[in-house]
Amino acid sequence: xxxxxxxxxxxxxxxxxxxxxxxxxxxxxxxxxxxxxxxxxxxxxxxxxxxxxxxxxxxxxxxxxxxxxxxxxxxxxxxxxxxxxxxxxxxxxxxxxxxxxxxxxxxxxxxxxxxxxxxxxxxxxxxxxxxxxxxxxxxxxxxxxxxxxxxxxxxxxxxxxxxxxxxxxxxxxxxxxxxxxxxxxxxxxxxxxxxxxxxxxxxxxxxxxxxxxxxxxxxxxxxxxxxxxxxxxxxxxxxxxxxxxxxxxxxxxxxxxxxxxxxxxxxxxxxxxxxxxxxxxxxxxxxxxxxxxxxxxxxxxxxxxxxxxxxxxxxxxxxxxxxxxxxxxxxxxxxxxxxxxxxxxxxxxxxxxxxxxxxxxxxxxxxxxxxxxxxxxxxxxxxxxxxxxxxxxxxxxxxxxxx
Amino acid sequence: xxxxxxxxxxxxxxxxxxxxxxxxxxxxxxxxxxxxxxxxxxxxxxxxxxxxxxxxxxxxxxx
Numbered sequence: 001x002x003x004x005x006x007x008x009x010x011x012x013x014x015x016x017x018x019x020x021x022x023x024x025x026x027x028x029x030x031x032x033x034x035x036x037x038x039x040x041x042x043x044x045x046x047x048x049x050x051x052x053x054x055x056x057x058x059x060x061x062x063x064x065x066x067x068x069x070x071x072x073x074x075x076x077x078x079x080x081x082x083x084x085x086x087x088x089x090x091x092x093x094x095x096x097x098x099x100x101x102x103x104x105x106x107x108x109x110x111x112x113x114x115x116x117x118x119x120x121x122x123x124x125x126x127x128x129x130x131x132x133x134x135x136x137x138x139x140x141x142x143x144x145x146x147x148x149x150x151x152x153x154x155x156x157x158x159x160x161x162x163x164x165x166x167x168x169x170x171x172x173x174x175x176x177x178x179x180x181x182x183x184x185x186x187x188x189x190x191x192x193x194x195x196x197x198x199x200x201x202x203x204x205x206x207x208x209x210x211x212x213x214x215x216x217x218x219x220x221x222x223x224x225x226x227x228x229x230x231x232x233x234x235x236x237x238x239x240x241x242x243x244x245x246x247x248x249x250x251x252x253x254x255x256x257x258x259x260x261x262x263x264x265x266x267x268x269x270x271x272x273x274x275x276x277x278x279x280x281x282x283x284x285x286x287x288x289x290x291x292x293x294x295x296x297x298x299x300x301x302x303x304x305x306x307x308x309x310x311x312x313x314x315x316x317x318x319x320x321x322x323x324x325x326x327x328x329x330x331x332x333x334x335x336x337x338x339x340x341x342x343x344x345x346x347x348x349x350x351x352x353x354x355x356x357x358x359x360x361x362x363x364x365x366x367x368x369x370x371x372x373x374x375x376x377x378x379x380x381x382x383x384x385x386x387x388x389x390x391x392x393x394x395x396x397x398x399x400x401x402x403x
Numbered sequence: 404x405x406x407x408x409x410x411x412x413x414x415x416x417x418x419x420x421x422x423x424x425x426x427x428x429x430x431x432x433x434x435x436x437x438x439x440x441x442x443x444x445x446x447x448x449x450x451x452x453x454x455x456x457x458x459x460x461x462x463x464x465x466x
Contacts (some may be wrong), residue, residue, distance in 0.1 A: 058460055105415040105433030332418050332456040343458040348416060 001227075008034035010298055013041040014306070015172045015380040017185040023282075024323065027311040027363020035295025035306075042071060042173050044285070044304035045297075048311035049138075050318035052294055052337070056286065056307055057091055058340040060087050063286035063305060065342060070171035071304060071380075076354070082085075082226045084234075088341055094227060095345060097213045101149075101206050102231075104348030110149075111352060117144055118356035119363075126364050126392055130371045133388040135252075141353050146235035149349075150228060163188020164236035165379060167305045171284065172380025189229065196228050206231065229344070238280045239350045239383025241377075243357055245278035246271055248388055249325055250361075251370045254329055260358060261365070267358035269327055271351060275313075275336035277325055282310035282383050309335045310383060363394045404442040404464045406450055408435050414462035419462060423453030427462075435461065 010033065012026055019026055030037050031048045038045050047053050056063045066087045068076020070254070079085040083094040095145060100106060121140050125131040139161055147157050164184035194200070201207035210227050213219035219227070229233050250257040260266045283306045292299045299305060313334045314322040337344035344350070361368065372389035407423070415433030419426070421456055428436050442450045454462035 023440075047450060099414060103414040103433070108433075212431060332422060333452075337458055339458060340460040343460065348414075 006296060007038055007102070008036070009040055011040050014046065015042070015175075017190040017378055019239065020378060020380070020383075021376055024309070024314060025312065027281055027308065028316075031311060031315060031317075034297055034358055035301050036297045039306075040299075044071060044370060045299050046283075046306040046308055046311075047294065048308045048315070049295075050312040050315035053309060053312035053335055054339060056305065057335065057338050057342070060341055062292055063307070064289050065091070065286060067287040069284045069286065071176050071306070072172075075170045075174065077386075081223070083230045084342065091341060093218070095256065097210060097219055097227060098231065099232065099345065101209060102345050102349060107348040109143075110199070110349075111356075114141075114145055114352055115356045115359065117141060118353070118360040122357070122360035122364060126394060129393075130391045133247045133384050133390045134240070134244050135387075136192055137357065138240050138247065141243070141357060142188055142239040145349070145353060146232060146239075148202075149206050150232060151202030152195055153200055156195060159184075159191045160186045160232065160236055161240070163191075164233045165377075165382070166344060167233045168281075168382045170376040171269075175380075177378065178380075189225075192225055192232070196225055216310045227378075234344070235346050235349065236289075237379070237382050237384065238344075239344075239353055241280040241382060242275055242350060243354050244385045244388055245280070245383070246274040246354065246358075247368075247390065248370050248374055248385060249274055251388070252391055253325065256325065257368050259327060260364045261368075264362040266327060266357050267355040267362070268275055268351065269330070270353040270358065271343045272332060273325055275328060275333035276319070276329075276331050277313070277323075278383055279313050280382055280384060281311040281336070281338075282309040282381055284381065298342040307338075309338065331335055336367055355386055364394055365403055366395050367391075404447050404450065405440065406437045406442060407463045407465055408437055408456055409461040409463070410434060412459050414459055414461075416458050418456040418458065419453035423449035423454050426450045427453050441456075 024113055035049055035052045036047055044232035047056055064087055065085050068079050068085050070076050072393055125136050135342050143157055145162050166181035166289050169181050198211055203223035204240035207228055211225050214224050260270050286305050288299050288301050288303045290301045316322050337347045369391050374385050377384050377386035413435045417429050420429050426438055426449055430436055451464055454464050
């Protein structure tokens with residue numbers, strides 16, 4: 001006997017502004033509704049439970065990336081065949097081009113350099129007393145670090161943040177907001193084609209390594225720019241928002257900040273728990289290659305399926321008291337970086353950048369508090385802030401106030 | 404229980420070692436080595452937890 005398949009459906013618009021201000025109550029309802037829920041708005045299925053998302057992300061034969069990892073076919077078209085939107089073995093040969101460079105064992109050597117850059121950025125904002133931790137801190141380090149690693153010239157780097165934001169927005173529905181952002185994406189793509197050349201890229205850089213792979217016949221020439229773009233986009237809003245959300249938690253939870261400040265070794269734990277709670281990439285899409293049964297619902301072959309990392313990471317079936325930030329949770333099995341063949345290649349770098357910011361702050365700052373209301377940034381698949389006003393005091397200043 | 408490590412996939416993230424240092428070790432090149440050919444029963448849960456956190460699914464538990 002097979003169970004009769006039933007359709008669990010919802011009319012919620014998962015990408016609306018109002019919902020994305022606070023998606024968690026609705027995501028919880030969806031998790032309770034069923035393992036796979038058909039979303040009538042935008043015509044896709046969403047997987048919201050930890051075990052289902054984890055199983056799907058590790059099963060690329062059933063949940064293919066080769067037809068794009070965004071919602072809309074028109075927008076997926078430009079992505080197909082790139083490192084995100086491909087399956088093994090094509091995917092593996094693309095990922096292999098930079099895997100030595102981005103691997104944690106190579107990244108480790110950058111620790112001193114990234115630590116210095118983080119210290120410089122923190123030194124520039126701390127004397128101000130109040131500052132915007134997103135634009136003046138969280139956005140700065142990834143732009144500097146990733147652009148340097150790819151080997152891009154200084155001029156034109158202002159294209160990176162808006163370009164990456166638009167690239168991520170293109171994973172969601174075709175909305176007027178997306179249309180407004182597309183010019184930024186176009187400007188970013190044009191800039192990469194201009195500067196992603198042998199004479200412009202720094203020798204020994206990741207960008208130069210991509211061109212080496214073309215020269216050595218390991219990479220088709222037409223894949224060079226898309227690969228550089230993929231690493232650039234992937235290294236922006238993800239890390240920026242991971243760091244931004246972590247700083248917000250520090251500002252709202254003085255107990256957490258105090259603990260991290262007195263023991264900066266907890267920086268890594270703070271970042272992992274932030275990623276679980278505020279996963280910068282909330283979800284990516286796959287397409288089913290066959291009919292799949294999930295929790296009694298048959299997801300037909302050829303369906304768009306959203307793997308909701310943000311929801312999976314707050315699934316009460318897997319995490320105890322999932323909405324609570326717990327510095328000592330030790331939940332390294334969160335899915336914020338995905339998992340499996342498409343597991344985030346740059347996660348070692350992201351961890352290094354986040355730890356560098358925390359160490360630099362911990363060494364210099366005593367109190368770390370909100371100086372105004374944080375403002376959420378709207379992006380259909382990325383969760384983060386556009387403003388985070390922060391007030392800090394340093395050791396010297398706190399003493400002065402108290403004496 | 405055994406753990407098979409796919410050396411070609413391992414990128415040296417080191418999360419397995421962080422979770423289960425008695426089972427996994429990163430060598431000088433940050434490539435994972437599994438300390439036991441056959442995982443002792445008392446370490447099975449740790450071995451599983453370590454395999455579970457591998458970001459690139461390079462570790463497989465075989466029963």
